[in-house]
Amino acid sequence: MCREHRIKVTPQRLEIYKVAIQSKEHPSAEDIYHSVRAKLPTISLDTVYRTLSSLERWGLLFKVAVVDDRSRFDADLSPHHHVICTECNNITDFLWPEFDSLALPEDVTGWGSLKLKASQFVGVCSKCDAKNKNKVFSIRSSAQ
Amino acid sequence: MCREHRIKVTPQRLEIYKVAIQSKEHPSAEDIYHSVRAKLPTISLDTVYRTLSSLERWGLLFKVAVVDDRSRFDADLSPHHHVICTECNNITDFLWPEFDSLALPEDVTGWGSLKLKASQFVGVCSKCDAKNKNKVFSIRSSAQ
DNA sequence: TTATGTGCAAAGACTTTGCTCCTCA
DNA sequence: TGAGGAGCAAAGTCTTTGCACATAA
Numbered sequence: 001m002c003r004e005h006r007i008k009v010t011p012q013r014l015e016i017y018k019v020a021i022q023s024k025e026h027p028s029a030e031d032i033y034h035s036v037r038a039k040l041p042t043i044s045l046d047t048v049y050r051t052l053s054s055l056e057r058w059g060l061l062f063k064v065a066v067v068d069d070r071s072r073f074d075a076d077l078s079p080h081h082h083v084i085c086t087e088c089n090n091i092t093d094f095l096w097p098e099f100d101s102l103a104l105p106e107d108v109t110g111w112g113s114l115k116l117k118a119s120q121f122v123g124v125c126s127k128c129d130a131k132n133k134n135k136v137f138s139i140r141s142s143a144q
Numbered sequence: 145m146c147r148e149h150r151i152k153v154t155p156q157r158l159e160i161y162k163v164a165i166q167s168k169e170h171p172s173a174e175d176i177y178h179s180v181r182a183k184l185p186t187i188s189l190d191t192v193y194r195t196l197s198s199l200e201r202w203g204l205l206f207k208v209a210v211v212d213d214r215s216r217f218d219a220d221l222s223p224h225h226h227v228i229c230t231e232c233n234n235i236t237d238f239l240w241p242e243f244d245s246l247a248l249p250e251d252v253t254g255w256g257s258l259k260l261k262a263s264q265f266v267g268v269c270s271k272c273d274a275k276n277k278n279k280v281f282s283i284r285s286s287a288q
Numbered sequence: 289t290t291a292t293g294t295g296c297a298a299a300g301a302c303t304t305t306g307c308t309c310c311t312c313a
Numbered sequence: 314t315g316a317g318g319a320g321c322a323a324a325g326t327c328t329t330t331g332c333a334c335a336t337a338a
Contacts, residue, residue: 008312008317029303044320049303051318066210069302069328083255094251099263102246107238111227114267119243123258152292152337173328188295193328195293213303213327 005058015039016051020061020075026082026091028070062116064091083121087128149202159183160195164205164219170226170235172214206260208235227265231272 001017003009019035020027027035033048052073055061064074064082067089079100080093099119108114124132145161147153163179164171171179177192196217199205208218208226211233223244224237243263252258268276 010312010318012319042320046304046321047319053304071302083252083258085256086259092251092255094249094255096249096252098246098249099243102242105238105240105242107236108227108240108265110270111236111238112229112267112269112271112273114227114265115230116266117263118265119261119263121252121258121262122260123256125256126254127256129256154293154337156294186295190296190329191294197329215327 001058001060007054012036012040012043012047013051013054015043016048017055017060017075020052020055020073023075024093026064026072026074028072030070032073059115065120067091079118081119081121083123083125085125085128086122087124087132090125092125145202145204151198156180156184156187156191157195157198159187160192161199161204161219164196164199164217167219168237170208170216170218172216174214176217203259209264211235223262225263225265227267227269229269229272230266231268231276234269236269 015036016032019032023031023035025031029045029048029052032052033043033045036043036048052061055075056063056073060077061073061075064072065084066072067084072091076093079095081096081099083092083094084090085092096119104117159180160176163176167175167179169175173189173192173196176196177187177189180187180192196205199219200207200217204221205217205219208216209228210216211228216235220237223239225240225243227236227238228234229236240263248261
């Protein structure tokens, strides 16, 4: 793949891409940095940033979203969508074939050339919802 | 609206919200800052940030996306969607009633409580596409 | 009057960049 | 051997925060 792009194959690039495609957590640059350090202890964070930026340029990876000021990446190129929890910052994948087969509105087909077509939902996941309710409850009870 | 939330009505808040709902450009904090300064020359950027954050908390405004490292805001709460051009960073609205009436997949309905349901497309708009082609052409011709 | 909000300045956090040495091809 | 990449450190941006003064209610 590097050879296709006529650039050097380095252990850093191999490992960063490996971590990216194996991760299901939509990791941030720092997450990837920590994972990669397990195999390449001397790698630096800026190499991770530079490599992620290259992978994105080559279309092997993309920024899913920016959550809590951190960019989150996804190397899964198959059609899927994301729900983001604003409490725990988890990003969950889901499939939605009905969406994928929907015809795009004319405003979009005439707009330009699309790179990425996805839906994105934002909310609070049920786990965090439950935690919040408990919190409210305990505040109320302690306030009595 | 401020009174509903039991907070003070200040000229800064009024003006920031006014700019936000009137703008169709999905402005960044800095864009809003510049617009508001026309009427309130002494306003500071951190007041804009603080107010935008409040408006978001009250559900009167939301972050559409982060483009070019800047958060972009939208106070239009009616159902609509966005296409983002990665070249000129413009965000264009479009309507898509077919999407809006589509049933959500079970993975999402069971996931938690949604705040925001929208689709988001990323690509290069036709204007920038045309510019790029011209650029490539002129490079080629000058290289001859 | 008093709880809140604003301005100012400085700090924080993530990300990018210049430069030198190293390394893949 | 030579072009391109990695590491290091420092700089750049956007955004947040502490504090004193101002202000809406």
